[in-house]
Amino acid sequence: MANANKLTLFIVVFMLMGSSPARAIHAYATPTTVSAWADNITLLTDLFLRLIKMVIAPLVFSTLTVGIMRLGETATIGRVGGKAMVWFITSSVLSILVGLVIVTFQHPGAGLNLAVPKEAVDTGLAVSGMSLKGFLSHTIPTSITEGDGQQRDPADRGVLDVLRHRRRVAGEKFNAPLVAALNVVSHIMLKVTGYVMYVAPLAIFAAISSVIASQGLGILLNYASFIGGYYLAVLLTSAVLIAVGYMVLKKEVFRLLNMLKDPVLVAFTTSSSEAAYPKTLERLVKFGCSRNIVSFVLPIGYSFNLVGSMVYCSFAAMFIAQAYNVPLSFSEITVMMLTLMLASKGIAGVPRSALVVLAATIPSFNIPVAGILLLMGIDHFLDMGRSAINVLGNGIATAMLSKNEGLLTDEEAQPDWEVEKAEA
Numbered sequence: 238m239a240n241a242n243k244l245t246l247f248i249v250v251f252m253l254m255g256s257s258p259a260r261a262i263h264a265y266a267t268p269t270t271v272s273a274w275a276d277n278i279t280l281l282t283d284l285f286l287r288l289i290k291m292v293i294a295p296l297v298f299s300t301l302t303v304g305i306m307r308l309g310e311t312a313t314i315g316r317v318g319g320k321a322m323v324w325f326i327t328s329s330v331l332s333i334l335v336g337l338v339i340v341t342f343q344h345p346g347a348g349l350n351l352a353v354p355k356e357a358v359d360t361g362l363a364v365s366g367m368s369l370k371g372f373l374s375h376t377i378p379t380s381i382t383e384g385d386g387q388q389r390d391p392a393d394r395g396v397l398d399v400l401r402h403r404r405r406v407a408g409e410k411f412n413a414p415l416v417a418a419l420n421v422v423s424h425i426m427l428k429v430t431g432y433v434m435y436v437a438p439l440a441i442f443a444a445i446s447s448v449i450a451s452q453g454l455g456i457l458l459n460y461a462s463f464i465g466g467y468y469l470a471v472l473l474t475s476a477v478l479i480a481v482g483y484m485v486l487k488k489e490v491f492r493l494l495n496m497l498k499d500p501v502l503v504a505f506t507t508s509s510s511e512a513a514y515p516k517t518l519e520r521l522v523k524f525g526c527s528r529n530i531v532s533f534v535l536p537i538g539y540s541f542n543l544v545g546s547m548v549y550c551s552f553a554a555m556f557i558a559q560a561y562n563v564p565l566s567f568s569e570i571t572v573m574m575l576t577l578m579l580a581s582k583g584i585a586g587v588p589r590s591a592l593v594v595l596a597a598t599i600p601s602f603n604i605p606v607a608g609i610l611l612l613m614g615i616d617h618f619l620d621m622g623r624s625a626i627n628v629l630g631n632g633i634a635t636a637m638l639s640k641n642e643g644l645l646t647d648e649e650a651q652p653d654w655e656v657e658k659a660e661a
Contacts (some may be wrong), residue, residue: 251438255445285440336551346559441506505625527644538631545623557608
């Protein structure tokens with residue numbers, strides 16, 4: 238059995254194993270025991286995510302820099318980046334529309350008839366909105382050493398990479414050793430990632446066990462209508478992305494889906510698209526995408542192409558408005574969706590980041606922020622879907638751009654992220 242299939246099998250097995258004792262603990266243990274179990278078992282998940290984040294900074298640093306340097310002239314970078322941004326905006330609009338259509342026809346919040354709270358409710362979320370000004374300033378670090386030591390998304394680290402390494406030192410003969418050195422770094426980081434992924438099944442066991450022990454499976458039944466409608470929107474959005482991918486990649490899109498199944502599963506079970514970043518990078522190269530395109534487009538996509546977050550934000554915002562009977566005109570809905578799309582750009586690919594965007598946006602449209610509390614209990618289950626489709630969307634986008642640039646091989650011609658020697 239191939240290593241990829243073994244990882245998938247272990248993830249599924251440990252996910253099922255995590256749910257079994259958790260159900261018993263939720264049903265029979267005291268509240269104190271349940272709380273202690275949930276708090277302590279998540280240590281495994283926290284350690285796994287910390288290991289992934291430890292790898293991501295040098296991995297993005299090396300691969301994105303090499304990708305930019307190999308793309309060559311500024312015109313090439315601008316062309317590829319322009320195509321990427323056009324698709325990212327298009328996919329965001331499509332995902333918002335899918336979420337809006339489903340939630341409008343289903344009305345999962347209708348009938349709740351909740352009273353609008355007279356006083357502000359503390360959701361425990363940092364409600365610091367991401368305006369256009371804030372977003373643009375957020376992507377430019379205050380110092381050239383700021384990004385690596387702080388928790389920043391791939392777009393920020395990408396700007397640092399450009400500032401540090403895009404300059405032409407004294408000709409191509411100086412660039413070649415730098416490219417070779419950074420190739421070594423990326424090779425090492427991907428090897429480390431391979432070792433880290435051995436811990437993934439244990440981390441997934443802990444994540445599932447913690448949530449089910451605390452919330453129980455009953456909470457899924459209480460929110461069955463909302464969860465069902467939301468995952469229908471996720472599946473329809475996935476179908477749209479795959480259909481567009483088929484138009485560009487033809488039958489190769491099915492091989493791509495097979496290659497991406499492990500990263501998507503990791504993102505789904507850990508509720509973090511960032512946790513799947515290294516494996517996604519590796520699988521896209523193995524699929525046959527140009528390493529230059531992958532290392533340039535994928536980090537940008539993690540900030541600008543969060544289609545799962547778009548589906549969730551549109552669905553959740555309308556659900557809360559329906560629950561509190563807040564009337565919204567067509568123009569208000571349009572402005573709110575555009576605001577959510579802007580605010581979501583640059584959010585970290587970590588659990589609950591979409592809730593922060595919602596908390597920062599919906600009060601401006603007279604929707605009670607207290608409504609977010611309705612979703613907090615099931616947010617982990619929702620985050621699983623949006624993280625998975627984020628990975629899927631970025632994988633398809635990167636493959637399509639490689640194909641469009643004529644840099645996609647028909648076969649698995651790049652079995653590994655190989656270390657290239659600098660030419661003398």
